[in-house]
Amino acid sequence: MPPLTTTFAALGDPVRFAIAERLLKQGAMPAGKLRDVADISAPAISRHLRVMRKAGIVTQEVNGTRRIYAIDPSAVARIDAWLKLHRDFWAAGLDRLAQVQTLDKDQDGRS
Template identity: 50%
Template sequence: MDRFTALADPTRRRIVEMLGRRAMAAGEITAQFAMSAPAISQHLKVLKEAGLVSVEVSGQRRIYRLDPDGLDAFDAWVRQVRGFWNAGLDRLERELAKPDDD
C-alpha cells in the first residue's frame, strides 16, 4: 500500500500524529481508540507496509515509532509538488503584472 492510501484513513493519521510525539507500545496505541486490538493491529500493519512506521519487538511488547525514511520520501514528494505550484504561481504573478495592451 502506498503512503497516501495509508494516510487516507483518519485512524491511521491519528496514529501517525501520536507516534510523532513519541514511540508507543501497541497496547498504548489501542488504549487511545474505541476499537478492538485486532482492528488497531491492522492499521499498524498498513502503516508499516507503507513504510511510515517501524516496529521493535521487546519481549512481549511491540514498540512502534515513525520511520524517518518513509517520512522523508513523503516530504520529498510534498516539496516537489510545492515547487511545481510555486513556479506556476510565479508565472501567473508575472502575467498579471504585465500592463494591459487594450
C-alpha cells in the same frame, strides 16, 4: 520501500492518519498506548499498525511481549521529497501567474 502510492493510501484512512500523527508528536510507543486514537478494539489497532508497517510508515521493535511502534524516518523523508518537488513546481507556476496578473493590471490602468 513500498511505492508512495501505498504510503499515501495507508495514510488516507483516518485512524491510520491519527496513529501517524500521535507517533510523530509523541515518539515511539507500544500499541496499547495508541488505543485511544479511535474508538476501536486493540486487535483493530494492531491491524492498522500492520498495514502501516507494510506501507513503510512505521517500524516495529519487539521488546519482550510488547511491540514498540515508531514512524520510519525514511518514509517521512520520501514524502517530504515528493512534496518539495511538487511544491517547487506549483510555486513557480503561481509566481508566473502573479506576474501575468500584475501585467494585466498595469495595462488596464493605462487604458
